[in-house]
Amino acid sequence: MTTPRDPMLSMLSALSAEVGKQGEAMKAQSERLGEVEATVLDVGKRLKRVTEEPKEPPVPVWSWATMDADKAAEAWAALSAWVRDVLQERYPTSRAALAPCWYKHTDVVEELSALMAAWTRAFGLADSAPPGAIEWLDRWLPGCLRRVETLLQRCRTDNFRHTERLPALVELDATGFGDWVMADLAERPDAP
Template sequence: MTGRRNDGGDDAQPEIITGLAAELEELAHTVAQLNTSPSRSERSSGKPPGGAPCPWCWPRMPHQEKAERLAELADWVRDVLFAWPDAPRAILSCWPRHWDVIEELSMLYCAWRTAYTWEGATSSDAAHYLDRLRPSTVERLQVRMRPCGQHHQPDGSPRDDAGMVDRTITELSLL
């Protein structure tokens, strides 16, 4: 029997329902596999799903970890971010004393790591960092740090924030 009713009776309906139920179960299984399988970029990176750099949650970090992360962030600010001329003008040397600025910089650092060091990154990640995230973050930081400009910002030679970072790290280590 093909599932069609030739005689006008209801005897074919159970076969149709059974066939549809089997197809539905197969589709549900396929959808479940798709939901748990890694994306194409994750498969090509050789890393497990979720291998992208994660943002830092400063309020939940132990003080020693804060000190280590702040040192890592300071190295990146000096070596990478300050390569852009607008950044050292916008981000004043007292930045390690401003947790809102640290939060912004660590978000930008995470975006940079995602765009440039994560194996699953694409050119779109770098373009987004360069076109949107870096300029807008530097602009926000310039506004946030404007009140400090009259009090702490030295003029003259290139600046090294290592002393301020070291003092802040030492204080965090003592907590």
Template sequence: MRYDDDKDPGTAALAAVAGLARSVEALTRDVAAMKTGLQQTASKTAVARLSDTVASLGTTVASFEDLLTRVTAKPNSRGKGTGSSDVEPVSWLRLPEDDESAVQAVLSELLPWMESTYLRYATSAESLPPCWLWHPEIVEELLWLMDAWTGAYHGPEASNKLVGDWHDRQRPGVARRIGEYAPSCDVLKHRDPAGQPAVVVPLAADADEFVTWWTTNRDANGPAPTAEQIKAGRPRGGLTAVPDTAGGQR
């Protein structure tokens, strides 16, 4: 089935089905009329015409069945349809923690795609750090980019418009962000913090006092930070001394 990029796929499918239905109806009338004629004449010409008509009807029915198959395509192994509108996005960050098979299934698709497609582009290969699997944000970016590529190239919604968008905007954007996520990172840098929490929400343990402030006195400034909160809020490698209110340190 072909249709214009600006035309809704559902509308295009319905129009095609309606056209096929009209063709089938017309051919059915022709067959009935010819059968009536054959009863009277039974000429060789009429028999040949009937044979051609039946063959044409079979082709039309086959096209009709093929159309229905593609319009109602079953989801693939990841629960996604063949068109980009049917894709259920998969998030690396939200995969079940106790389902090793789900994680394995995602990587079994991502790794071959990276080798065959993503890393074929120089800017993609240059920005991808060798420790990319240690960075869930990078895996997340690659997953959605792979799904976008699949939607652009395969399925009933594939189009040059989507392919162009993937090349011009989506892939370069992901490559740029990956370079920003892990500049100059390598595998050895992940050795020392192994086993430590990967993400710590700053001041999460002190949230209660902010609940009180926001529910009782939000028109005033928030609670004054403690020395421990100031230290916790500083970037890694920053100064550990905390100034007191008189300008000294404590």
């Protein structure tokens, strides 16, 4: 014979089982929320690193048109050294795009200056990373060299006393570089 308590016990037992299931579900949700919270904190840390001030100053892109004589002297020295010591030495195929008179072409000077700044950002800073290096090698270097080669094509084919493509290192002294830089510096305003 069943007593009125038997259905109540069955109901309480079923309710207890359901509460147990709900407790397990809540525990799983709590664990998942913990994982989501950890992910959100990680993303927040990464965003903070990206938005913080850089540890090193940004690489400047020169404005040759507005440089005074002192800045231009520094820029000419840095650019000519970079073209000779880095571009031509590390990337010898670049020599095919250059002509001994590259420095006489303002558009080529701008191209090479921008390429040097991009190279410095990709390789020369403490926070340089592989993606920047790969982008420089795959995108910036070939694109710039194609444009430079096109810009200097007339100097190779017209009779401007410029030599054809040189497979050897392009030496600036033989092409009047010093005189050209001195004339350029004489035309610029004095430093403030």
